[in-house]
Amino acid sequence: MRYIAYMRWTVETHDAADAEIEALPPGLQARLIRLMEAVENVGLEQLREPHVKHLEGKLWELRAKAAEGIARGIYVTVTGRRVIVLHVFVKKSQKTPPGALAIARERMNEVKP
Template identity: 75%
Template sequence: MLWTVETLDIVDAEIEALPSQLRARLVRLMETVERVGLETLREPHVKHLEGKLWELGVTASEGIARGMYVTMTGRRVIILHVFVKKSQKTPKAALTLARARMKQVIEWQSSPTLRKE
């Protein structure tokens, strides 16, 4: 069974706001998850943050981008928040936002605000 990668509507805008190389690499990584499966990827592409929260990571000459996500039943990856990383440590504000969106996603589970990327 293959994985699907979904984004919240607000995350689409966050992806669009990324510099072009970072955006392209993040989209390519999301497509890789769908093509080969999440379980085949390791650091630096996939990293566990805490609890159910994980991140996809890409680098380019423009910097570093992260996509925080949660996995759901049915091999679904739901991207909760995307941002350009400015320091080595994940910003607390990004974690707080991702946790809040994760809580909503878990409550919604089949909400129409989720769409396949």
């Protein structure tokens, strides 16, 4: 019998996203961290809406919801089954704010997916 080695996903954060995660209310912070752990434990391909959603191009979002509200972590996947969380924010409106997408695009250029 042959076994195929399973290559796990890893989740990293942009330096600026670390501070954004720390600034989240405790419940949202915990929920977002649990989603990042789920990516590593079960694999990104196992997660679907409402937990992840495609935004545009290479940008996707992790979607956290808790008593304090809704938070989003915009991420990109890069070579080697790596997820890099580029920008985290508390969502206040229906659509993802254009400014949040602009920040994520700028940070994506820094990590060169």
